[in-house]
Amino acid sequence: MEAEQPQTFNDRLSHWIASQGFWFQLRHSMSGGGGWSVAVFHLLRIAARILILVVVAALGFTFYLAKRSDSQDFKDGLKDRFAESMAASDAELKDFRRDQGEGRIRRVGAVGTSMSFFETLEASNLSFKMGFLDGLHGDWEAGIVVGNWIDAHVKAGANSPEEAAAAAESLFKQRKGFDVTGLEFSKARVSWGYDRRLGKIEGSTMNANRVSEGWRFNFNGGTFTQNWIRDFEIVHLEMLLTPSKLIVEKGILKAGDGRVEFEDVEVEGGMLPELSGRLVLKHVPIEFIVPAKVAERVSGRVSGELELSGSTNSTEGIGMEGRIDLENRDYLQLRSSFPLLDALDVVDVFNSYKRVGFESGGFNLKTGGGEMLISGLNLDFRDVMSLQGRLSVRFPSAEEAARRIGDNPATIMTPMVRETEEERERKRKISLRRAAEERRRAIEEGEGETSEQGQANTAFFDELAARRDSEDVLREARLRELNTLIFEGGFRITIPGDAFERSRALRERYPVDQATGRIGIDVPLSGTLPELTLRQAEEILNEGGRDEEDQ
Secondary structure, rough: OOHHHHHHHHHHHHHHOOOOOOOHHHHHHHHHOOOHHHHHHHHHHHHHHHHHHHHHHHHHHHHHHHHHHOHHHHHHHHHHHHHHHOOEEEEEEEEEEEEEEEEEEEEEEEEEOOOEEEEEEEEEEEEEOOOOOOOOOOOOOEEEEEEEEEEEEEEOOOOOHHHHHHHHHHHHHHOOOOOEEEEEEEEEEEEEEHHHHHHEEEEEEEEEOOOOOOOOEEEOOOEEOOOOOOEEEEEEEEEEEOOOEEEEEEEEEEEOOOEEEEHHHHEOOOOEEEEEEEEEEEEEEHHHOOOOHHHOEEEEEEEEEEEEEOOOOOOOOOEEEEEEOOOOOOOEEEEOOOOHHHHHHOOOOOOOEEEEEEEEEEEEEEOOOOOEEEEEEEEEEEOOOOEEEEEHHHHHHHHHHHHHHHHHHHHHHHHHHHHHHHHHHHHHHHHHHHHHHHHHHHHHOOOOOOOHHHHHHHHHHHHHHHHHHHHHHHHHHHHHHHHOOOEEEEEEEEOOOOOOOOHHHHHHHHOOOOOOOEEEEEEEEEOHHHHHHHHHHHHHHHHHHHHHHHH
16 A cells, blocks of 8 residues: 555646646756656657547648538639639629639639720639649649530620720730630630621630730631621631731631631720731632522532721721632533523523633622622633622612512512421421520529529529520521612623514614624612513513414
8 A cells, every 4th residue: 555655646747747738847857856857758748638639620620621612601712713814794603612623613704894805704614723732822823724504695886995905805914813824615616796797706616825926716616607608617726816907827717518617816906906917718619608588599619818907896897808710620600490491491402500600700799888799700601691780789778678669569569478397497407496595504503402502503593594585586587687688789691692583572672782792681680689680571572472473
């Protein structure tokens, strides 16, 4: 018992000393109360406790960092930062999360202001670099943002120099809070302009990289549309965007077996961006550069060079002017759907006019302000037909449309009745596209989303979809407007001297030119496409029929 008492006392003393704190224990040990061995022992025990505390604190902070991106406050802050950097009036982020060192956003959208470079912007399935501390303090080096698809309607200009400068700043200013060095999207749709001046790149892969001058964009695949030129396949389109201008460094488009190349094409920035440069056409199918309704009656392929001018933010829009020629392998073919050709095919027993294919010649082409002007026309088809003259094609004014309906409703209604099935098919395609977008949106957003935040997201992105639909509906309306294009001008055609051999009345009305041995016919052009050459066709058929009555 006596031996146990000192041991018990020492244990209780050690326990009491251990509970007094670090500095008391250290003084007690150094004063000889325990010697160096006891001092070292106490130091190790204290160090172990501190280490445990540090580990627990580190684990807690790590847990906080890992979970902070899931908090609504963090997501709201990220959304506000995105809206501010884009100069957007409203923005939305859907399903943000951090996964394996990357930030991921299922869907992002924004509506622009007068100070932004876009009208609307939407993208899906974005991923970018995100460390534990990114978004908490200091710089966030996001690197290259990779996404599935992007849809952006960028501004065609601005209302003032101040707005133009602010839009440029929102696009080019490097922001330390969230630094992006590049963009990669599997499918991109970029549109610009309005009404008849609308242009777009659609269904293309897009890569953009920040360079010292600004941004360099690369598009591959998809289609390019601007003015009368529509749905050209993009082989490669490389552009340098700087604060002062857009430079097309390389541009190759494909149309059927033909191609279009950009040469020295630039767009000067500002309120009214000015376009300059050239388009070089090589064996391009004519249906790609004339209104669709004209392409139903004219086919072939042409070559030439067109100078670019105008602005995407002006009433006249983008203009093109140059010479179109029939080079090697080029041709222009008129189908017998023109009434005059049908009539000639009836009265001329020696030659056929069902398909008139011109193999040489050319014309001057000028477009702008919703009008296409063809002048200096001179085409030849062997000994069957030659064609000279000029022609303008334009949209009708409101007064002309109203007057034409009042003067002759049947003339206006006839093409509309003929195109009923075409209109139905167009509407069906629009409905299918919208349904596909709705299915895509449902898959991306998930079914049964009933939370207040989820409903807000859905409403925002539905509004963006409605804006896109309104743009498509407007474009469809412009396509339907092509059915009422006004043609004005006149041609002179020549046909073989024996064309009216069986009709004395036609020989008297259209005598043979003794110098050339051919028959010349003046063909004035006025009205919509179905009306062209209708009067001349009726006259020729009537005159040709008189000989049969006389017999």
